Amino acid sequence: xxxxxxxxxxxxxxxxxxxxxxxxxxxxxxxxxxxxxxxxxxxxxxxxxxxxxxxxxxxxxxxxxxxxxxxxxxxxxxxxxxxxxxxxxxxxxxxxxxxxxxxxxxxxxxxxxxx
Amino acid sequence: xxxxxxxxxxxxxxxxxxxxxxxxxxxxxxxxxxxxxxxxxxxxxxxxxxxxxxxxxxxxxxxxxxxxxxxxxxxxxxxxxxxxxxxxxxxxxxxxxxxxxxxxxxxxxxxxxxxxx
Numbered sequence: 561x562x563x564x565x566x567x568x569x570x571x572x573x574x575x576x577x578x579x580x581x582x583x584x585x586x587x588x589x590x591x592x593x594x595x596x597x598x599x600x601x602x603x604x605x606x607x608x609x610x611x612x613x614x615x616x617x618x619x620x621x622x623x624x625x626x627x628x629x630x631x632x633x634x635x636x637x638x639x640x641x642x643x644x645x646x647x648x649x650x651x652x653x654x655x656x657x658x659x660x661x662x663x664x665x666x667x668x669x670x671x672x673x674x675x
Numbered sequence: 676x677x678x679x680x681x682x683x684x685x686x687x688x689x690x691x692x693x694x695x696x697x698x699x700x701x702x703x704x705x706x707x708x709x710x711x712x713x714x715x716x717x718x719x720x721x722x723x724x725x726x727x728x729x730x731x732x733x734x735x736x737x738x739x740x741x742x743x744x745x746x747x748x749x750x751x752x753x754x755x756x757x758x759x760x761x762x763x764x765x766x767x768x769x770x771x772x773x774x775x776x777x778x779x780x781x782x783x784x785x786x787x788x789x790x791x792x
Contacts, residue, residue, distance in 0.1 A: 652775025661775035
């Protein structure tokens with residue numbers, strides 16, 4: 561079953577509003593990765609977080625990794641139409657599968673930005 | 676620097692035919708993954724291969740589906756006797772190191788859109 565939960569499934573915002581998507585795991589993760597998929601496109605890597613409590617910024621995007629390494633968030637400030645797409649988190653953890661640090665993708669949050 | 680190359684981009688097959696999807700990873704990458712995506716849905720893991728070895732095929736249907744990553748040449752995802760339910764986008768990804776390794780993210784190809792008529 562799904563082991564990395566991501567919410568919300570959809571988010572509609574007006575251009576200029578903020579947006580946040582959340583990712584949760586029932587087990588401790590070794591790392592969390594974020595990917596963006598534009599409509600009709602393929603997933604593109606955004607960032608990887610490894611340390612407990614880590615915060616990284618990329619321009620208007622802020623990524624956080626929880627202290628317990630079980631949750632993460634992606635926050636976009638002042639959305640633009642270019643932010644449209646689906647944002648996926650992917651959690652890594654040896655407990656997902658025996659033998660290697662498997663990467664499990666969340667279901668994704670689809671962001672629509674209205675001008 | 677070529678990224679992950681997948682072909683064909685679009686593939687139409689009649690029910691009962693075979694579909695072969697090809698994936699050439701980023702040069703130097705020896706870890707390959709296949710994912711399936713239905714319209715407006717998430718990425719469903721199918722299989723993880725590392726040069727000539729299947730590491731994890733827990734997401735692959737037991738029948739009709741197979742994958743390989745030979746020593747030479749691209750990785751192949753093969754679907755025998757396709758059914759309408761196989762219609763989806765199939766994405767291949769590659770990485771330099773093992774999954775979740777530091778600085779070894781997944782690089783995705785453009786995908787193959789399979790339509791079964």
